[in-house]
Amino acid sequence: MASATSTLFIYKGTDKKGVKVEGEVTGTSSALVKAQLVRQGINPKTVRKKPKPLFGSGGKAVKPQDIAIFTRQMATMMKAGVPLVQSFDIVAEGVESEQLRRLILSIREDVASGTSFASSLQKHPKYFDDLFCNLVESGEQSGALETMLDRIATYKEKTEAIKAKIKKAMTYPIAVVCVAVVVTGILLVKVVPQFAETFSGFGAELPAFTLFVLSLSEFVQKMWFVIVLGLIAAVYAFSTARRKSKSFAATVDRITLKLPIVGIIVYNSIVARFARTLSTTFAAGVPLIDALDSVAGATGNAVYEKAVYTVRDDVTTGIQLNTSLRKTGIFPSMLLQMTAIGEESGALDEMLEKVANYYEEQVDNLVDSLTSLLEPMIMAVLGVLVGGLMIAMYMPIFQIGQVV
Numbered sequence: 001m002a003s004a005t006s007t008l009f010i011y012k013g014t015d016k017k018g019v020k021v022e023g024e025v026t027g028t029s030s031a032l033v034k035a036q037l038v039r040q041g042i043n044p045k046t047v048r049k050k051p052k053p054l055f056g057s058g059g060k061a062v063k064p065q066d067i068a069i070f071t072r073q074m075a076t077m078m079k080a081g082v083p084l085v086q087s088f089d090i091v092a093e094g095v096e097s098e099q100l101r102r103l104i105l106s107i108r109e110d111v112a113s114g115t116s117f118a119s120s121l122q123k124h125p126k127y128f129d130d131l132f133c134n135l136v137e138s139g140e141q142s143g144a145l146e147t148m149l150d151r152i153a154t155y156k157e158k159t160e161a162i163k164a165k166i167k168k169a170m171t172y173p174i175a176v177v178c179v180a181v182v183v184t185g186i187l188l189v190k191v192v193p194q195f196a197e198t199f200s201g202f203g204a205e206l207p208a209f210t211l212f213v214l215s216l217s218e219f220v221q222k223m224w225f226v227i228v229l230g231l232i233a234a235v236y237a238f239s240t241a242r243r244k245s246k247s248f249a250a251t252v253d254r255i256t257l258k259l260p261i262v263g264i265i266v267y268n269s270i271v272a273r274f275a276r277t278l279s280t281t282f283a284a285g286v287p288l289i290d291a292l293d294s295v296a297g298a299t300g301n302a303v304y305e306k307a308v309y310t311v312r313d314d315v316t317t318g319i320q321l322n323t324s325l326r327k328t329g330i331f332p333s334m335l336l337q338m339t340a341i342g343e344e345s346g347a348l349d350e351m352l353e354k355v356a357n358y359y360e361e362q363v364d365n366l367v368d369s370l371t372s373l374l375e376p377m378i379m380a381v382l383g384v385l386v387g388g389l390m391i392a393m394y395m396p397i398f399q400i401g402q403v404v
């Protein structure tokens with residue numbers, strides 16, 4: 001049976017001393033909200049649903065970085081000895097995003113009514129995945145929720161940081177291509193036609209390169225709308241196919257790993273996420289088989305997801321983790337050796353954390369190197385495009401000058 005949807009209510013009333021109070025609280029109905037306020041020592045005079053804004057959704061969307069910050073704040077509060085429900089109140093007060101505040105208050109009301117923290121999180125799968133909920137549940141059952149929240153916060157911070165690095169590495173080349181296309185399009189549509197009018201009165205045969213640029217300019221002027229729509233349609237089709245077709249997504253992931261420089265960055269980030277996720281889940285006391293299930297989805301690459309599931313099946317039959325990882329042939333030797341040491345010493349989580357730290361540092365260095373490399377490449381690409389067009393336009397003028 002589906003749970004009722006929580007709604008944000010605005011209330012006004014008086015406390016036990018007769019002082020007027022007002023605020024916001026989440027609940028499934030006004031009657032339940034009134035009962036909740038009475039239990040808190042508040043005599044509610046009016047309780048009504050908070051009206052939705054006329055335009056927009058009422059604030060910025062909740063991002064994964066927001067969830068990482070929320071987790072860190074909760075871990076800090078609980079380590080300081082603040083009760084769980086009061087921690088929600090304190091964190092919610094300092095949140096700027098209206099949607100995030102509603103999310104926190106909704107979880108807070110569920111927990112205050114007796115629902116476990118993990119069960120409350122499971123009602124919001126858009127923001128808290130199975131791995132997050134399972135780790136919180138493990139912390140609640142072991143009585144070490146504050147320690148587990150600290151581990152989850154570290155995990156989320158590290159994974160979001162590395163995602164940001166990858167996004168930066170992928171966005172920069174795409175931005176270069178877009179700038180080059182826009183500049184070239186402006187020159188072909190606005191600048192080249194001016195030269196074409198001048199050349200029409202020359203009465204002499206134009207160089208082949210100049211004729212090619214003039215023809216290209218005419219084509220772009222006539223078909224620019226179709227070209228723009230085609231590019232938009234191609235991007236949309238690519239994103240849709242990647243999202244809905246597993247085989248297409250797997251093909252894209254394989255090609256990405258083979259790209260120069262970018263492929264190495266993606267590879268290192270996958271290894272870092274694999275090691276970080278497995279270290280966190282294993283340290284939380286999650287059985288290795290279940291941990292590998294969570295790790296498979298966290299790799300973010302179809303090739304490695306399939307490999308991790310194969311490893312899970314091997315481990316189920318009694319094969320050691322490092323042996324199974326070696327059989328796949330796609331994991332680095334450092335990870336294999338550290339895994340073997342961890343299994344022998346009984347400190348697998350610590351060894352995997354060291355591997356994660358190493359490869360996260362590698363991603364940082366590679367992204368910085370890529371940024372430094374692309375800066376002169378941008379100038380070179382734009383120089384070739386703009387310079388090539390200008391040379392094509394001035395070649396006829398140079399030839400006339402030589403004849404005279």
